[in-house]
Amino acid sequence: MMRKLQHLVAAADLDAAQIGYLLGVARTFSPYVQRGETIPLLQGKTVVNLFFENSTRTRTSFEVATRRLGGATTNFAASTSSVQKGETLVDTARNIVAMGPHCIVVRHASAGSPSILARALTIPVVNAGDGFHEHPTQALLDAYTIQETLKSVEGKRIVIFGDIAHSRVARSNIHILKKLGASIAVCGPPTLLPPKPDALGVDHAYRLEELLPDADVVMALRVQLERQNRMQIPSANEYARFWGLDREKAKLLKKDAIILHPGPINRGVELDTEVADGPRSVILHQVFNGVLVRMAVLAAVCNPEGLAEWLDRGGHRV
Amino acid sequence: MSEALLIQGGRIIDPSRDLDVPGDVLVENGRISAIDAPGKIPASRAARLLDARGAWVLPGLLDIHVHLREPGLEYKETIETGTRAAVAGGFTSVACMANTQPVNDTPYVTAFIREKAKAVAPCRVFPVGAVTKGLKGEELAEIGGMVAEGAKAISDDGMPVMNSYLMRKAMDYAKAFGVPIISHAEDACLVGQGVMNEGPLSNELGLRGNPAAAEEILVAREIALCRLTRCPVHIAHISTALALEHLRRAKEEGLPVTAEASPHHLTLTEECIRHYDTHYKMAPPLRGERDVEALRDALASGLVDLIATDHAPHGEIDKRVEFDQAANGIIGLQTAVPVTLELVHQGVLSARRWVESLTSAPARLLGLPYGTLQPGREADITVLDPEQSWIFSEDRVVSKSRNSPYLGARLRGRIKATVVAGKIVYE
Numbered sequence: 001m002m003r004k005l006q007h008l009v010a011a012a013d014l015d016a017a018q019i020g021y022l023l024g025v026a027r028t029f030s031p032y033v034q035r036g037e038t039i040p041l042l043q044g045k046t047v048v049n050l051f052f053e054n055s056t057r058t059r060t061s062f063e064v065a066t067r068r069l070g071g072a073t074t075n076f077a078a079s080t081s082s083v084q085k086g087e088t089l090v091d092t093a094r095n096i097v098a099m100g101p102h103c104i105v106v107r108h109a110s111a112g113s114p115s116i117l118a119r120a121l122t123i124p125v126v127n128a129g130d131g132f133h134e135h136p137t138q139a140l141l142d143a144y145t146i147q148e149t150l151k152s153v154e155g156k157r158i159v160i161f162g163d164i165a166h167s168r169v170a171r172s173n174i175h176i177l178k179k180l181g182a183s184i185a186v187c188g189p190p191t192l193l194p195p196k197p198d199a200l201g202v203d204h205a206y207r208l209e210e211l212l213p214d215a216d217v218v219m220a221l222r223v224q225l226e227r228q229n230r231m232q233i234p235s236a237n238e239y240a241r242f243w244g245l246d247r248e249k250a251k252l253l254k255k256d257a258i259i260l261h262p263g264p265i266n267r268g269v270e271l272d273t274e275v276a277d278g279p280r281s282v283i284l285h286q287v288f289n290g291v292l293v294r295m296a297v298l299a300a301v302c303n304p305e306g307l308a309e310w311l312d313r314g315g316h317r318v
Numbered sequence: 319m320s321e322a323l324l325i326q327g328g329r330i331i332d333p334s335r336d337l338d339v340p341g342d343v344l345v346e347n348g349r350i351s352a353i354d355a356p357g358k359i360p361a362s363r364a365a366r367l368l369d370a371r372g373a374w375v376l377p378g379l380l381d382i383h384v385h386l387r388e389p390g391l392e393y394k395e396t397i398e399t400g401t402r403a404a405v406a407g408g409f410t411s412v413a414c415m416a417n418t419q420p421v422n423d424t425p426y427v428t429a430f431i432r433e434k435a436k437a438v439a440p441c442r443v444f445p446v447g448a449v450t451k452g453l454k455g456e457e458l459a460e461i462g463g464m465v466a467e468g469a470k471a472i473s474d475d476g477m478p479v480m481n482s483y484l485m486r487k488a489m490d491y492a493k494a495f496g497v498p499i500i501s502h503a504e505d506a507c508l509v510g511q512g513v514m515n516e517g518p519l520s521n522e523l524g525l526r527g528n529p530a531a532a533e534e535i536l537v538a539r540e541i542a543l544c545r546l547t548r549c550p551v552h553i554a555h556i557s558t559a560l561a562l563e564h565l566r567r568a569k570e571e572g573l574p575v576t577a578e579a580s581p582h583h584l585t586l587t588e589e590c591i592r593h594y595d596t597h598y599k600m601a602p603p604l605r606g607e608r609d610v611e612a613l614r615d616a617l618a619s620g621l622v623d624l625i626a627t628d629h630a631p632h633g634e635i636d637k638r639v640e641f642d643q644a645a646n647g648i649i650g651l652q653t654a655v656p657v658t659l660e661l662v663h664q665g666v667l668s669a670r671r672w673v674e675s676l677t678s679a680p681a682r683l684l685g686l687p688y689g690t691l692q693p694g695r696e697a698d699i700t701v702l703d704p705e706q707s708w709i710f711s712e713d714r715v716v717s718k719s720r721n722s723p724y725l726g727a728r729l730r731g732r733i734k735a736t737v738v739a740g741k742i743v744y745e
Contacts, residue, residue: 190490191458195546206494230457231484232491238460242494 005300007118007125011136011175019176023144025296026289028311033068033292041299041306042071045102050093051128052078052108057263057287058128058138062105065294071302074101089113090120097121103302106130124301132166138262139172140293143180145286146217149258154181159211161187161243162221162270165194169262170221174200185211188243191232192223208243212252219260220245220270236269246272250280258282320740321365322346325701327356328370332377333674334681334690343375345697348740352693368742370701373734376673377689378410378441378698380680381651382471383500383554383578383626386412386443389430390419395631395718397431400651401439403629403717405744407651408733410441410698411681411688412629415475416448423448425463432468440743441736442698444470444684449488449499453477458484458491465495470684473500475554476601476646478536480506482543489549498550498576498683503536503561504528504602513642515588515603523591525641530558530609533602537561541568544575552683553577555628557602559612566621576683578626579617581650581657582723584610590723596637596644597723600628614666617675624679625672627654631719649717653710655702656729662704663730699737706732 002017014022032039047066049059059075066073076096087095093104103124106114111131118125129135146153158177164170164186174184178201185203186193187210197204205211212218223229223243225236233239240246245259250272259271259280267273276283299307323345330341330353342359344352352359361367381404387395397414404412414431416422422431428445435443447464451457453474461472472492478501479485485499492499509532514520516527537553541564544551556562556577568575582600587610590598598604616622630647637644658676661667667675681689688698707730712720736744 190493190547191487193490227457230451231481231487232458234451234458234460234462234491238462242462 004304008136008297008301009114009118009125009127010134011139011172012134014136014176014179016179019140019143019179022140022293022296022300023147025300025307025311026144026292029292029295033295038068038070039295039310040070041303041310042066042069045071045302046100047071047073047103047105047298047302048096048101049073049075049128050078050096050104050106051076052106052113053129055107055128058107061290062128062294065291065298068291069295069299071298089116093117093121097123103298126297126301129168131168132171133168134172135168136172137290137294137297138169139176140297141286141290142173142219142260143176144289144293145260145282146258148285148289149282150216150256153177156182156216157214158182158184158217158219159187159215160184160219160221161208161245163192163223164188164197164221165192167221173219174202187211189233189239208245208249209252212249213254215253215257217258217260218245218253221262222264222266223270225266225269240269244268244270244272245275247274250275253280260286262286320348322363323366323368323737323740323742324359324361324364325368325370325375325699328373328375328701330375330691331669331673332691333670334377334678335692337691338670343691343699345699345737345740348697350691350693350695350697353691368701368735370734372703372705374702374704376700376702377677377691378736378738379408379655379676379700380411380686380689381409381627381629381654382413382624382680382684383475384412384414384629384651385417385631385647386414387631388418388434389427393633394636397434397443398438399716399718400629400631401435401441401443403649403651405440405736405738406716406733407653408655408700408702408736409651410700410736410738411444411686412441413444413446413470413684415446415473417453417476421448421452422446422464423451423453423459425460425467428464428467428469441738442688444468444686446470446475446500447472449474449479450484455479455481455484458488461491461497462495465497469497470686471498471500471552473502473554475500475502478502478504478506482539486543486547489543489547489551493547493549496685498552500552500554501536501540502554503533503540505532505535508532508535513599513603514591515605517588517606519588519591523594528603530560530605533558534560534564537564541573541575544568544573548574550574550576554626555580555583555602556622557583557605557609557613559609562612562616562621569621576623578624579613579622580626580628581654582648584613584617584661585657586723594641595723596639596641597648597721599641599644599646600648601646614661618667618671620671623675624683625654625658625675626680627651631717632721633719637721649719649722652714652716653722653724653729655733656731657724659704659731697737697740700733701735703732703734705730708732
């Protein structure tokens with residue numbers, strides 16, 4: 001019997017069975033979404049997107065996912081409201097819960113905020129990214145995309161490169177992809193790698209060239225090139241030269257290797273345009289798949305019984 | 319292609335091969351081709367014979383800490399004059415610090431130094447890239463690009479990186495390119511306006527003091543950051559007894575920390591400053607007797623790995639001024655050998671340890687295939703008469719600058735010949 005999914009706070013909390021279940025649900029949803037149909041598992045329910053940090057694509061993806069399930073969404077941009085008046089995180093969330101929604105999707109710049117809310121609230125909490133900690137739905141959509149393109153995640157060599165130390169995407173991916181049986185290597189300037197990468201259970205290298213020939217999947221991460229980051233990266237030019245996946249370095253890749261990026265891309269920095277837009281790139285598939293896995297997560301936490309019933313009936317309309 | 323050269327009858331000392339024997343060295347096609355007992359290699363094999371009887375035949379000496387001042391400060395020194403002084407002093411390789419104008423903080427400046435040296439220098443030149451842009455201690459320099467152009471280490475020598483976060487990141491970053499960080503370890507804030515070692519003498523002379531603690535704090539910090547990052551860290555011109563104690567503990571712990579001693583810190587004390595002679599003004603400053611003793615012992619035991627000159631040419635305009643206004647540093651390339659050889663004569667150092675500290679130890683630090691007489695390697699050789707005395711007179715100064723406290727002094731130990739890649743470049 002699979003452990004019940006009450007919240008989705010961290011990929012670290014998911015076991016292989018839960019991950020497999022969510023990806024399976026997403027796969028079942030796929031033909032409906034492609035046909036533009038709604039699966040009314042959230043009919044009459046409201047999902048609040050509680051975003052303490054700016055985001056357009058993730059929030060939109062959650063909104064679309066909610067609506068594809070027949071639910072309603074409300075956006076709460078916390079940076080422009082009560083927080084500025086000095087209200088605490090938990091008080092803000094409790095006020096929202098008092099309005100009767102069925103789920104809170106939270107993004108916050110501070111690691112651990114979704115975990116605090118999950119303990120304080122009576123309704124499901126879904127993490128849409130917390131600081132450098134986790135972004136579990138991103139990792140689920142990445143795993144889904146790899147499965148879809150390469151049939152399976154198991155046994156695959158996955159290279160994640162860029163700012164690993166400050167990436168919630170990398171952290172969540174490491175948890176999920178490892179549980180699905182992949183072997184993972186991270187790469188980037190040592191200034192942007194965690195102090196002990198081995199502790200994450202992954203290999204590491206400082207030079208991309210060392211890792212590319214064995215990679216089945218290459219996941220590029222966005223780097224912050226702003227001036228305040230110049231204590232970690234001397235210049236965009238040097239970054240691109242040593243850690244950007246350009247045409248030359250891409251020649252080292254196996255014929256079937258695929259390239260992922262969580263977006264938004266710094267073209268010419270971590271990915272050259274011809275690589276980002278080339279035949280190996282599955283970046284836009286990731287975006288579509290993001291809707292599917294978020295639908296799966298929302299259905300699983302807001303209406304587990306309805307979802308089980310729907311699946312039992314072979315995925316036919318309720 | 320250089321002609322074959324036979325160096326005959328010298329005492330061959332090569333610590334890299336545990337060698338200290340009388341013998342002959344044959345050089346062919348620019349490489350060491352044979353080392354054998356005296357007279358064993360027929361003279362007919364060489365077009366050129368070099369009589370080394372009574373002399374020491376050593377792997378070419380390396381000085382990993384010089385200031386060549388080019389580009390931008392050519393009135394003090396140029397790549398050409400500085401490297402001519404180097405070979406006159408027995409050095410076959412030098413590493414030049416980044417505090418030029420512009421600073422060597424981009425691949426383009428590194429490439430300029432490399433190309434200029436290729437054109438004019440009689441010895442090998444290895445650029446040291448800056449740690450931070452403009453040596454300002456604010457942003458990382460393009461270390462990867464500089465290493466790709468030939469930089470063998472990085473250092474903000476003379477301008478210690480005071481931001482510990484940035485220094486930590488620099489150490490992290492350097493690991494990707496396999497180069498050590500050389501630290502001029504003095505806490506700039508604590509040094510303040512200090513111009514000599516702080517103590518009773520600075521008080522007596524009315525000069526602002528620069529306390530030993532300034533060096534000890536930064537040496538301790540570099541060690542802590544080395545422990546955190548495991549990046550090789552080299553302490554330039556270490557000079558205080560307590561800093562050596564920090565170093566000893568770090569080495570016992572197995573950290574990749576190394577250090578160098580300068581000839582002046584090994585032989586001179588703050589007493590020299592009594593007459594406000596700016597030729598004794600350095601950074602770090604000359605210290606007291608006990609520090610000098612500790613430094614000599616540390617060099618002898620190998621705690622301090624190597625000798626480096628910190629050759630710092632300055633024009634008259636920089637040095638013939640009030641003591642507190644004067645620039646720091648002295649030229650050292652031509653005097654390093656006799657000045658430090660005196661420690662061998664005095665029995666402080668063994669000959670082997672002395673040679674090691676000028677050959678295999680610095681070569682190892684920068685990952686260079688030199689500092690050895692291994693057959694097959696490029697023939698960089700220094701031939702030295704350890705007994706011959708000479709006077710370091712003005713007309714013998716090859717450097718463009720004359721800022722040396724040894725000017726006019728009688729020195730023991732004279733370079734007979736310097737060979738780079740099989741070619742005699744100084745005789």
